[in-house]
Amino acid sequence: MNKIEHIGIAVKNLEAANSVYKILLNSNPYKEEYVESEGVTTSFFKIGDSKIELLEANSPESPIAKFIDKRGEGIHHIAFKVDDIRAEIDRLEGEGFVVLNREPKAGADNKWVAFLHPKSSNGVLVELCEERKE
Secondary structure, three states: OOEEEEEEEEEOOHHHHHHHHHHHHOOOOOEEEEEHHHOEEEEEEEEOOEEEEEEEEOOOOOHHHHHHHHHOOEEEEEEEEOOOHHHHHHHHHHOOOOEOOOOOEEEOOOEEEEEEOHHHOOOOEEEEEEEOOO
16 A cells, blocks of 8 residues: 545535535645446545545435435545555455455546455445556
8 A cells, every 4th residue: 555545525415515625625626527336426636645535426326325324424435545456455355354346446536446344444444546557
């Protein structure tokens, strides 16, 4: 793992949350993107070497919608940058972590992503991110 890549925050209304974070971070989001595989629209803010990702559900079946229904808005996950996502999946699985998607999938911001179950990481949903080389 190289660094914290971003912190994901679940929000009910992306437009309203963007307004709050524009003021808080004194900057505009650099990207907004629909991620079909997760059923969300995301907005990214850069802060130093890290990022904040705001996530709004596009349907009631989205994992983000379910998260908000259960826990309310707030921090959803922490993402770590990795050089080789498949090697990290193997390493972490070997250490006893539960991987939610063994096969990396296309995520937001041009990344391959995989998630670790919160029950195996002290209640925190962990996302592994590898830059897609296309």
